[in-house]
Amino acid sequence: MTKTINLTLKVWRQQGPKDKGRFETYHAKNISTDMSFLEMLDVVNDQLTIDDKEPIAFDHDCREGICGMCGCVVNGRAHGAEKGTTLCQLHMRHFDNGDTIAIEPFRAMAFKAIKDLAVDRSALDKIIQAGGYVSVNTGGAQDANAILVPQEVADLAMDAAQCIGCGACVAACPNASAMLFTSAKVSQLALLPQGMPEAAKRALNMVRTMDELGFGNCTNERECEAECPKEISITNIARLNREYLNAGFFSRSI
Amino acid sequence: MNWITGTLGSSIGKKLLMAITGFSFCGFLAAHLAGNLTIYGGKDAFNGYAAHLHALGPLVTVAELGLLTFFLVHVIIGLILFLSNLKARPVRYAVNKSAGGRTLGSATMPYTGAILLAFIIFHLMNFHFVDKTDTTIFNIVSNAFSNTGYVAIYIVAMVAAAIHVSHGFWSAFQTIGANHPKYMPLIRTVSIAFAVVVGIGFGFLPIYIFLLA
């Protein structure tokens, strides 16, 4: 049943990358527990606008947990404390009347600040550019059923392919490592026969690029897996390690 | 040689080195512990074990040099990783909570590692680089452990070692890519079990000797 709650928000405000940033306190009143977290922010922003203050900048688009555009750290947890949930799918019923909520942006050297809660995650695109594809031009593909793919393999590939590129794994990782993201793409394509011809080059290039972009190193803390809204497993990281080491030592690619 | 440095110099490559060296320390610890257990057999048994070991002569030296190299690699790369991970998040979170992935072990690797580093230096100075001409190793050990301060240091270090390997052991498997749904639960259990064995096995020795003395 719908009820309403009042909250105190401590929101990170930062004008731009050069600004140092600080927390500001806002009061969110009469918040329906059926609202999503972002709808709660909408309400706060409406009030700020009316009060002649600048609304809080935050990224979002689909609001159904699939585009990967939303994401903040809520009370120390990327996308909030609910398991397998993006911020846009986090509902206010998981909070209690009178709660204080700290809202911070995803923080990592590779994610430059833009404004308030919005950060630049284009580094993730760069990792994909380094090899997160199968090199087939349009046209000329053989019949889709020409190569059989065991259902189990297709399922495993799909498990990895579900990554929405939100960057919560980076945000949650104590080392700001992007291994879960990178491993998800490498795994998807390494598992499927279509991706195999380039597997070695892909693993080498994607890891190299990831390193260059200033992400941290994985120390197997497993925070990413616990926080990932798509519950991507760290078995993918093990697979990436395998693929990479195999490629590094035993393939002809450099 | 480019491909070697390229491969080993990457984040995964460095981790591989940590895993190989760390895992071999685990092996070393196991062997070292087995040897030390002879102390329960009394003075002669322990001295006998030491004598056997030294009788291996140059082999021991080779092993020692190997261990030293591995040790340097482990420590230096561990430090590099620690620093670069700090740098990867220049602005820290004001509120920071775990989602349940981290363990005591994983969260403290660099710190338990640092304790171990300090301890190992201390340990070698006490028991390895000492003049053993007029005495036996058993005497050195029992002398040291009659001192409560020494006992305390050893116990702290062994707790640190237990915590370090509680994560390190399984982590090394994950790092080399050995994560299989059928075996991973076992590896994680062994990891904890090994930590307990290391902690109690090494940790109880000084207490035993202290009580003996």
Place this chain on the structure above:
Amino acid sequence: MALDAKIPGGPISEKWDRHRFELKLVNPANKRKFDVIVVGTGLAGGSASASLAELGYNVKTFCIQDSPRRAHSISAQGGINAAKNYPNDGDSIWRLFYDTVKGGDFRAREANVYRLAQVSNDIIDQCVAQGIPFARDYGGLLDNRSFGGAQVSRTFYARGQTGQQLLLGAYSAMMRQVAAGKVQMFPRREMLDVVVVDGHAKGIVARNLISGEIERHAADAVVLCTGGYGNVFFLSTNAMASNVTAAYRAYKKGAFFANPCFTQIHPTCIPVHGTYQSKLTLMSESLRNDGRVWVPKNQGDNRKPDQIPESERDYFLERKYPSFGNLVPRDVASRNAKEQCDIGKGVGETGHAVYLDFADAINRDGRDVIEKKYGNLFQMYEKIMAENPYEAPMMIYPAIHYTMGGLWVDYNLMSNVPGLFVLGEANFSDHGANRLGASALMQGLADGYFVLPYTIGGYLTGTPKADVTTGHKAFDESEKQVTDGINRMLAIDGKRTVDDFHKTLGHIMWDYCGMARTNEGLAMAQTMIQELRAEFWENVRVPGNTADFNQSLERAGRVADFLEFGELMIIDALARQESCGGHFNEKFETEEHEALRDDDNFCHVAAWEHTGDGQEPEFHKEPLVFENVKLTQRSYK
């Protein structure tokens, strides 16, 4: 102006082949001399950017989101159609073509639809080659399911995330070209104008959403792939940034807008539950394969669903459509749900919902089977509604989901402005008055992978190369217009927020130009929109300034366009004095309350030309000629 769709001659099955042969080719060495702008990175824009770059063109691609991977296509759940006939159940190119034309209530262009069905198979081949993990059966072959009431299983899917997987395929193909230096990617940019020089589209003006800078980009052709305008209703299943701005500004630059009143309502969405709500969530249509739709027999029955005995439930779809039952097409299912709620039988707190009950299916097949089929959907429902659909029936209500209308394009996907191509949901082309489930993904990828790469060459070779630079005065004018518009909005400093206006507009559109329309309602709505628009320009409050990351300003621009565009929809709805597909005018219905077409007078595409701000748009007609299918009255009894 005469609307020439440039449909090639010959039998329908040979038109595309013949046309491809007749189109002039661009010499491979010359391709790199051509710059092409692609706006949008959904299935249409992503696939077009990648394919054009592979051919050698220099592509500049723009999107609003921070990454091209986040385009709205990502949220498509159900699947993508193709005429592969893998299940051996009688499908064929011809059948897919026929179903699409019929499903569209005979308001689509035959030749385009046929081509779509033809290339549908290539799409699946291409996607599999890209490493898209489609669902497979135990033997390792691709699995198909039946979707949206189709009689054959022709839908390929990747769990409940088909759009995501297809988009990531197109995205990665595009990322490969970014790495190769053939695609230059401009994320966080909003196109605000098309620049037309001597009648040809030669570039765009866009706002850098981070710095606020107005940028100019010139090219030899411009391709709009900017998606649908469902957000004119405020609440829809579309992503928050989905807009009509790109298409509408092109319309203002002379491109015709076709059939804007053709919008699609999806029957199975999670109902609205509060005024703060920002969007509606779709529950895949596949749920209707096993769920039974019902309402209480008696009005105002407030009992919990499990306390309402079988005899007091009305399974209205099964009752009214015995042969199709719960699987009637989207428009029919939606209208019936609305009808039940309108007569006071709706359920839930708001009374704007009907039940979708899985109890029988669970009893019959077991919970495991149902979980395997719909697990992720049930989970999503539970997350939003905090109710367990395994135990209590789901509540659903129709919502705006897709827009069949869009910029008018010819067979080459080029608008009436030469050099301006329009792909994907942004054009009007293939779905007539109603789109079949799993056909939008097919169309977006067909356009981008397999149609545009040929047809754009025809335009580029057939047009003398004019090297327009961003210094051209057309760019000056465009930029000035855009900047003035922005400054004007910022200067108003009124009392109502942008969203507030957007919500009011949405209510007007939903009430009067939504699922069922009347001439009186439409006329009234037109006045209401005019008044609302006038108020917007006096009373909107847009905080902040332009040289900044200013999300309120972004939204304000989009809402300003919706406020004009909404009226165009209404004008189109009023002009179309018939019912067909998604356009249902209560004056025109059969005795069975089905849409009653008027093929004698309205078998055409209505294309509207902008004639100036505040002026009536001019109507142009493209008659639809059906040589291969017979026009029939749809019936799902």
